Amino acid sequence: MKLRSLRESDLIAAVTKEFRSQKRELIIGIGDDAAVIRGKKKLLLLTTDLLIENVHFVASFHPPYELGRKSLNVNLSDVAAMGGRARYALLGLGLRKKTDLTWVERFFLGFKSAAQESGVELIGGDTSASKNVVISVTVIGMAEHVIPRNGARPGDLIFISGYLGDAAAGLRLLKKGFRAGTDRQADALIKAFLDPRPQLALAGVLSRRRLASAMIDTSDGLSVDLHHICEESRTGADIYLEKLPLSPEIRVVEKNPLNLALHGGEDYELLFTASSGNRAALTSLKKRFSLHCIGHITGSRTIRVIDRNGRSRRLEAKGYQHFS
Amino acid sequence: MKLRSLRESDLIAAVTKEFRSQKRELIIGIGDDAAVIRGKKKLLLLTTDLLIENVHFVASFHPPYELGRKSLNVNLSDVAAMGGRARYALLGLGLRKKTDLTWVERFFLGFKSAAQESGVELIGGDTSASKNVVISVTVIGMAEHVIPRNGARPGDLIFISGYLGDAAAGLRLLKKGFRAGTDRQADALIKAFLDPRPQLALAGVLSRRRLASAMIDTSDGLSVDLHHICEESRTGADIYLEKLPLSPEIRVVEKNPLNLALHGGEDYELLFTASSGNRAALTSLKKRFSLHCIGHITGSRTIRVIDRNGRSRRLEAKGYQHFS
Numbered sequence: 001m002k003l004r005s006l007r008e009s010d011l012i013a014a015v016t017k018e019f020r021s022q023k024r025e026l027i028i029g030i031g032d033d034a035a036v037i038r039g040k041k042k043l044l045l046l047t048t049d050l051l052i053e054n055v056h057f058v059a060s061f062h063p064p065y066e067l068g069r070k071s072l073n074v075n076l077s078d079v080a081a082m083g084g085r086a087r088y089a090l091l092g093l094g095l096r097k098k099t100d101l102t103w104v105e106r107f108f109l110g111f112k113s114a115a116q117e118s119g120v121e122l123i124g125g126d127t128s129a130s131k132n133v134v135i136s137v138t139v140i141g142m143a144e145h146v147i148p149r150n151g152a153r154p155g156d157l158i159f160i161s162g163y164l165g166d167a168a169a170g171l172r173l174l175k176k177g178f179r180a181g182t183d184r185q186a187d188a189l190i191k192a193f194l195d196p197r198p199q200l201a202l203a204g205v206l207s208r209r210r211l212a213s214a215m216i217d218t219s220d221g222l223s224v225d226l227h228h229i230c231e232e233s234r235t236g237a238d239i240y241l242e243k244l245p246l247s248p249e250i251r252v253v254e255k256n257p258l259n260l261a262l263h264g265g266e267d268y269e270l271l272f273t274a275s276s277g278n279r280a281a282l283t284s285l286k287k288r289f290s291l292h293c294i295g296h297i298t299g300s301r302t303i304r305v306i307d308r309n310g311r312s313r314r315l316e317a318k319g320y321q322h323f324s
Numbered sequence: 325m326k327l328r329s330l331r332e333s334d335l336i337a338a339v340t341k342e343f344r345s346q347k348r349e350l351i352i353g354i355g356d357d358a359a360v361i362r363g364k365k366k367l368l369l370l371t372t373d374l375l376i377e378n379v380h381f382v383a384s385f386h387p388p389y390e391l392g393r394k395s396l397n398v399n400l401s402d403v404a405a406m407g408g409r410a411r412y413a414l415l416g417l418g419l420r421k422k423t424d425l426t427w428v429e430r431f432f433l434g435f436k437s438a439a440q441e442s443g444v445e446l447i448g449g450d451t452s453a454s455k456n457v458v459i460s461v462t463v464i465g466m467a468e469h470v471i472p473r474n475g476a477r478p479g480d481l482i483f484i485s486g487y488l489g490d491a492a493a494g495l496r497l498l499k500k501g502f503r504a505g506t507d508r509q510a511d512a513l514i515k516a517f518l519d520p521r522p523q524l525a526l527a528g529v530l531s532r533r534r535l536a537s538a539m540i541d542t543s544d545g546l547s548v549d550l551h552h553i554c555e556e557s558r559t560g561a562d563i564y565l566e567k568l569p570l571s572p573e574i575r576v577v578e579k580n581p582l583n584l585a586l587h588g589g590e591d592y593e594l595l596f597t598a599s600s601g602n603r604a605a606l607t608s609l610k611k612r613f614s615l616h617c618i619g620h621i622t623g624s625r626t627i628r629v630i631d632r633n634g635r636s637r638r639l640e641a642k643g644y645q646h647f648s
Contacts, residue, residue, distance in 0.1 A: 035447035037412065037464075040365055048462055050416040050452045088361065092374040092460050123359035128374045136416050136460035138372055140361075
């Protein structure tokens with residue numbers, strides 16, 4: 001059997017079984033956004049991500065400064081989605097021998113700018129020669145308590161921060177040959193893809209005030225990420241098409257923005273569920289944060305999309321493809 | 325300026341400067357085998373390594389089981405060399421889509437066997453498609469105190485565990501077309517390269533009994549790794565050619581084994597310095613461990629090799645090349 005026919009989730013399931021934990025201080029192991037270890041006073045969060053050239057990014061699209069920022073920010077997003085605060089980062093970098101030093105400097109400056117914005121410190125790493133650029137980032141964070149993927153309960157409201165689909169729309173533009181600087185609308189979408197902003201402040205508030213029952217960041221796209229929450233919480237969900245937040249830019253640029261909103265990845269927004277008792281508290285958060293209630297959790301084990309006429313259909317977890 | 329003309333140490337130096345730490349709980353940042361953070365009671369050690377196909381390993385040489393073991397063990401060696409005990413691991417794995425599932429299973433079984441031998445738990449990771457196989461391992465360990473690279477003092481004795489050069493000799497055999505199973509001597513050397521054993525038990529004793537003033541694992545080869553200790557300790561060293569430990573196998577197989585002993589990498593043995601007051605304690609450790617005193621630290625800022633006739637020459641830090 002070739003790997004091509006295996007989904008990442010199957011591979012993770014096989015590995016999880018093989019490596020089931022024996023240690024009591026390990027709270028969450030393989031399968032969530034980050035692993036969680038019980039420390040003396042706080043919880044330690046650990047997450048790692050690989051970014052591989054021509055799989056996760058295309059060097060000709062992605063300026064090194066923005067790539068450096070994104071490499072760290074996607075990991076900060078993982079830690080934030082667990083309710084944690086990132087503290088330290090390790091960076092593994094595989095570079096072509098003919099890489100220009102200016103490229104490396106710009107990459108590090110971008111990485112550093114994202115680190116400084118979020119109070120994270122680069123404490124170690126590894127460099128290597130490589131045919132393709134390979135970026136491996138590990139982030140260590142702390143939390144008082146974690147917001148898992150499996151905490152959603154029937155009746156919980158489903159919220160999403162920001163807009164859906166902008167990053168995927170930006171990627172489509174880049175693939176079509178658009179570059180930043182051509183058009184105001186296109187620029188905003190391209191920026192959403194090249195330089196996503198992790199919702200660290202919102203995640204911090206949700207965690208401190210214990211407003212979310214389950215949370216994930218939308219790296220794979222709404223349909224896949226909502227499936228993660230529902231599968232692990234053993235629930236279903238109803239979401240309403242007309243409630244999906246679409247940016248003014250995606251409405252102008254895309255003919256069928258709802259498809260990207262449902263299945264486009266890499267927005268790195270927060271998708272979370274909350275008990276309906278927290279509705280007022282979350283509504284008041286809308287003064288500070290872009291936040292949208294898009295549906296609710298059900299007991300049915302299926303995820304349905306409901307259109308403005310009340311017609312419903314099953315939402316498939318359609319995998320988001322970056323480049324290959 | 326292209327990266328080709330830049331050494332990894334220069335790149336690390338540039339990054340270290342850029343990312344100088346502001347946080348007081350960070351004890352050792354970029355540049356040592358592992359980063360060290362002061363926890364509530366213990367020290368937290370973090371290290372990350374990239375293994376890239378055709379740079380660090382060649383898939384046709386390296387059976388997946390041994391590659392899985394080595395991927396983890398080289399990181400355990402880094403933690404041990406700091407005086408720590410590894411506890412958790414994160415694994416990022418980039419695989420070709422046409423990779424056979426059996427290969428992946430054998431890799432994980434190897435990784436797991438090394439994890440179980442050392443009481444380490446795989447707690448998370450990331451998988452991705454990739455053109456070349458990319459393995460990124462991060463290990464988290466604990467320590468009561470650390471053994472840094474910069475603790476060597478003039479007059480300290482220099483010790484090495486195990487034999488020098490065996491892994492490099494094994495790699496030479498593999499490159500020449502030898503494979504395991506052809507010859508007993510060759511097999512031992514090939515195994516030293518494919519499946520190195522990190523000196524975790526010895527490192528634990530040296531750390532608990534505070535016998536070492538500086539320590540590093542020999543991943544880059546004696547000449548480079550001794551330079552790391554001397555540069556960071558601001559010392560020099562005299563080492564004696566006839567004291568370099570050569571295995572019976574390398575003596576049979578290699579015409580000029582001393583060159584490999586001085587410059588061959590990937591032995592993952594422990595190179596450490598110790599105050600001469602610890603000589604008796606270290607001599608008694610020779611009952612349990614393979615341990616050799618190969619010279620002493622000097623105040624001169626140069627590293628000299630002294631032959632059996634008392635002639636000395638400067639030892640250059642000649643970089644070890646894996647595959648490209």
